[in-house]
Amino acid sequence: MADELVRRAQRFINTQYGNGATLGISKLEEDGRTGWTTMYALTRALQYEMGISALSNSFGPTTLSTLQARHPKLDDTTVPSAIFCRILQSALYCKGYDGGEIDGLYNSRVKAAVTRLKQNMGVDTLFPGSSLEPKVVKGLFNMDAYVTVNSGSDAVRSVQQWLNSRYVHRRDFFIIPADGHHSRDVAKSLLLAIQYELGMADGTANGVFGPGTQNGLRSHTLSVGSTGTWSMLFTGAMILNKRNVAFGNFTAGVKTAAEQFQSFSKLPVTGLGDFQTWASLLVSYGDQSRKGTACDGVTKITTARAQTLKDNGYLYIGRYLSNASTTSLPEKMIQPGELATIKANGLRCFPIYQTWSRSADYFSYPQGTADASAAIEWAKYHGFKPGTIIYFAVDYDAMDGEITDFILPHFRAIMHMIGENSAYGVGVYGPRNVCQRVGDAGYAAASFVSDMSSGFSGNLGYPLPTNWAFDQIATITIGSGAGAIEIDNNIASGRDTGQGDFNPGEAPLAGLDVGLKPAYRAPMLTDVKTYLTSIGVPETGGSGWTDSDWATYKGISTTDAFDKVLSMDVLFTELARQLRLRKALIQAPVLWELRKWNPLDYFADNAVKNGLKDDSSTGWGQIFAWVTIEARNYCVQQGIFNGPLLAGSDKGWVWRRNHEESEYNIRSVAYLTIYNAHQINQPRPSLTTSQADTQALLARYNGTGGDAEQYGRELIGLYNVLENYNNLSRSQ
Structure with a gap:
């Protein structure tokens, strides 16, 4: 909420200091809202009035020592000028105290505010009265609060x-x-x-x-x-x-x-x-001489190293499912035969998944989907059994806002992908605040805490997460000769004991789809537009749209529809890989339905929202809730993905998710594709489904009868355009 007196403080800075030019800053926005920009400006103004030439946002040692030397106590008899006083009054208002009209007078209102400020700080006994001492001034010129x-x-x-x-x-x-x-x-x-x-x-x-x-x-x-x-x-x-x-x-x-x-x-x-x-x-790391029973490392566990670990009391070893680099840390990824060695020596292993994950811009819902899918494939490749918790890394000092904006969506995607497509569990590796917040959101069952990084803001001031499983406290080297190994020493809580037995590894299936290569984006769009135009679907309009309709209902152009589909390429790719079918089989109906969205769809959705209907085809894939329920239930019953069986009473909830959540809608389209194969007595779609069977599946997406057959004939051409570039991408 805007505060008029804060606005006056901002106006004072702008007026007194040439819209900030004198202070080396831009003009303050006079919005009446306290923030660091305003506090920095006031700090610079204070420095300027004390004759400090190198102005800075920081109330640092020079500012403090100058204030201590020149003004060891500021009050109505010592404040050097009206301008200086107005700076102090402005800071008081920005801090939520009565600055006395910002009139340059250190009056009774200012004195009362300063007295209350020092009481709130807890320094009123050491600094009695209504004067401002230098350290109190330093505390005034920041965004810290002194009330709960x-x-x-x-x-x-x-x-x-x-x-x-x-x-x-x-x-x-x-x-x-x-x-x-x-x-x-x-x-x-x-x-x-x-x-x-x-x-x-x-x-x-x-x-x-x-x-x-x-x-x-x-x-x-x-x-x-x-x-x-x-x-x-x-x-x-x-x-x-x-x-x-x-x-x-x-x-x-x-x-x-x-x-x-x-x-x-x-x-x-x-x-x-x-x-x-x-x-x-x-x-955060506590006593680093503590003996842990868990460890993690980037070195292969040989028989000699396994013996060293056992001799030093270690039971659980964290190892990486994959390695983003083939040249750096060549043994970071679990090596062939390594898990057999771990098992033979009576040790247990907990898996870690990490590619980059060292800055906020790595984390997103699509990246979480990709990471989870890759982790599932790697975990199966190495032979980790159902029930294994996979720890996904956040390997940097994430600020609280970054956790909200980037990391939580990332782990929501991981939870959805792991939960629906495997029997594995989700864990999080990272600073304390990251682990606690991901756990509190319900996105991780256990935390592997990077407590060695004691200087991380996400560790300082935060207690050990409630769901901690492993607490990483020190890097040490143990053993000698062939048995020497560098490890991160971890304390184990017992929440997760890793795995001591493993399945035979599953090699990844050849020919699975991959993400579209960037070089193919432009030609793919050109070919999509050319094909759709050839069957009477221009870039915009068509299908009974008028110019007025297009403006009123904000129709979706071919390019818009294509861009939307490509924006979710990670999800389409990972669904295709998990379900072992062609990505274009999911993409084609979604792109088509986006492009063909029309006012009737708008009115149907509004009828559901207003309680006039209980269902409509909605969302990117224009799919009914009742159809979604049947398709998802069929796939759950067939063991294709994990999830609860839905009832008719869930129709409203399913419709809202289809309407509001593009990820849920696209997943529903993928599951419907499999259900449709069952509906027409066709084998489950695979990587080698024939052209004729693919066309039949696309036709069934629109129901049965002549219109559906026409739908299939139109979509098979779109499918072929998309599949051409998907094939080129996976062939590289």
């Missing part, structure tokens, strides 16, 4: 305020949010606090969990009855890890919570605040 927001925890906020109140006087400790949410800054500040209590000097304390910090913590074991600052730090760390304890003394309740945390994290259950518990509370 977005369902934050009051207990977490109490810890945050306590940390601010106790340590803000230290050189490298800056005011952290008091918003009720754990975060990267809070995690680092807690480590700084521990280092200060260990006696580290300013400049030595750095918020890193290094040897000095670890050694110091070993002498600070807590138990029931412990009180004071160390008990506050321990209970604060427990609260930040979402453990329900009272902030303060080490009570019997804290002991119980510690035991629960230790059990969950697979630590020795002592009920003490001992070193390993401290370590797991403070950093």
Whole structure:
């Protein structure tokens, strides 16, 4: 919601500083919404008024030291100018406090706002009164909140305020949010606090969990009855890890919570605040000297290496289903005979699937579909049995927004493809936040946590995911000679024990469709347009459309229909590969129905939406819900894909999915193709289905009778155009 006084703050910056030119920025949008762009502009304005020549978005060491030297306390008697005061007032408004009209007066309203700000931060005892001290100013010029927001925890906020109140006087400790949410800054500040209590000097304390910090913590074991600052730090760390304890003394309740945390994290259950518990509370990898029973690696498991693993207490080995590179890490993929070696030595294997997965732009619904399909094929190739959980990798520090926009759709596609087309399970490998959110969405049964990357924002400030199976904490080398092997040492929770027995491998079927090669896109479209024009379907219009109809109902041109189909090429390809039929058999009716969409389809869909009808042909493939139900039930009963049997009462739900979800609609078209073969007593479509049988299947898509036969004659030509380029692509 726009705030008029924030808008006035933005207008002040634009007016005072030449629409941002003086500050080296663009003119601010005067939208009344606080954001980093506005806070950066205010930071630059503050720097400018203090005479700093190299302006920056960052309120960094130069800005802070200059403020400390020139203005150690800002109030109504020390604020250097009205302009300087207006900058402070603007920042207060952007932070949600009363800035007093942005009039350049450090008046009673400003004083009251500053007093409340410092109370909210928790620094009012250290910095009493209504003045603005430099570290308070630094905390004012950012987007941190100092009140509980977005369902934050009051207990977490109490810890945050306590940390601010106790340590803000230290050189490298800056005011952290008091918003009720754990975060990267809070995690680092807690480590700084521990280092200060260990006696580290300013400049030595750095918020890193290094040897000095670890050694110091070993002498600070807590138990029931412990009180004071160390008990506050321990209970604060427990609260930040979402453990329900009272902030303060080490009570019997804290002991119980510690035991629960230790059990969950697979630590020795002592009920003490001992070193390993401290370590797991403070950093994602915890005590890296812990002995794990699981590992993963990119090296082939030979008999000698298997013996090394057994000798070192390892039971479970994570290995990769495929290798995106044939030159780098040549043994990354499971090697021939390797699983037999693992089995013979009494070990177990859990499979990992990864190609790139190192940036947000890799992840999407189509890519998830492709990854899941490839993983199924590779898992069968190696002989993994039904029930195996395959871990799909997110191998980078994904921001929370990227998880929402990219990673969750990716894993939704994986879940759909794995769930419908195999008996395998889905796991996720990645930082804690990724694993927890994918699991919470219902898209993964287990998590393999990349906790070695302790600096990832997706690990800092997040507890171990509730469904964790493997916790990756350190890279080590064990064994010697032929038995030497480098591995990632993992803690195992017991949620997944991998596989200790394997089926004979299934080689991929030759001749399966692949994605359309980019070079064929343009000629394929040209040939599609030429063919459709030859049978009376021009680029636009036709079939009774008027120009007015086309404008009103937004008809779909041949190019539009083609582009839509090609946008889902990954899904068409993977369905064809899973069902072992030709991709063009699914593409042809979908492209045709998209191009032939007309006002009657529009009115029929609206009749269903308005409750005047209970069904209509809808979506990309113009398919009825009742037909979808019959086709899907038949395929489920035949074991073609996994899913529940649908009833007539599901018609409304099925219609909505067909209408709103192109992926569901296209899958329904594929299943209907198989059901139609059954309907006309024809063999299930395959990679070698004859031209005549293909035409009969396409005709049955439109029912029976003369119109259906004509439909088949028209679509077989379109099928042949599409199949020509699909064939060229798979022949390369």
